[in-house]
Amino acid sequence: MPLFALRYRHPTLDKQLTKSRLRSEVRSMCKARRAGVPVPAVHLLDERRGCVFMERLAGGTVRDRLRGMYQKRKAGASPGEPGEADACKPYERGVAEELARLVVRLHDAGVVHGDLTTSNFMMSGPEAGGGKMHVIDFGLAGTSTSNEDRAVDLYVLERAVATTHPGSGAFVREVMSVYKNESKSGDKVMQRLAEVRARGRKRECFG
Structure with a gap:
């Protein structure tokens, strides 16, 4: 590279x-x-x-896997059915849980990625499930144990998923729930994330 x-x-x-x-x-x-x-x-x-x-990794990005899944879900939805499911499907939940656990390991090790998007997670194995997830593209990564930096990392992920994958609210909620429960600093990072979200909304309103 x-x-x-x-x-x-x-x-x-x-x-x-x-x-x-x-x-x-x-x-x-x-x-x-x-x-x-x-x-x-x-x-x-x-x-x-x-x-x-x-190392060259075989497989596809989580972005491609989720995009295909959401397109199939949208195509099979009944007229008038809400576009966003209230709960994750089994495969979707499995991807969300694995992704969240990798972010937890990164943060607990003192690494912030800087560009957490579904394009920067790759999965090997069949699309129906299984395989292994890798984190890629550390070009913006750095070392930090700051809960603020961790919260910003999660905010970038949250916004990236929402922008790239319409109807992914349940997926994002699952990621944040797993992170909060399994990270050593989960509660504190979530408190910071709420503050980061508020700053983000303020910038959107007032520029």
Whole structure:
């Protein structure tokens, strides 16, 4: 995965920033892996060329899996039936629980991802269920034990899922419920998340 030079930046500054970002990305991935979070194995960091060589994963993104599922659900819905289910379907619940547990492991290990979207979780195995979930793309990740940073991570995930997957309210609720129950700081992070949501609504209203 190469990082391309940004021509509007001074070459020396660009190299320094690229090197720093690559080191941070690899450091976060290694820390997550040591904590038991399935991430691609890093084979080589080539700072001179601005490349990270890592394991290639087979499978599809959670985004694609959920999108297909919601499209099928919408196509099979009866006229006048609400678009958002009140409860997760079994497969949907399983995906939500696994995703939440991976985020819990990340946060409890002191890693914040910075870009939690359903595109950055990959699943192997058949679409009907089973397989293993991996977390990918640590380009914006960093180390932090701040509940504020963890709450922002969850807020990014919440907004990304709502925007990408209409009718996913039950999925999001399941993710947050599992996180709250299984994280060492679940209650405190949820309190912070409520504050982050309020700030987000205020920005949407007033710019």
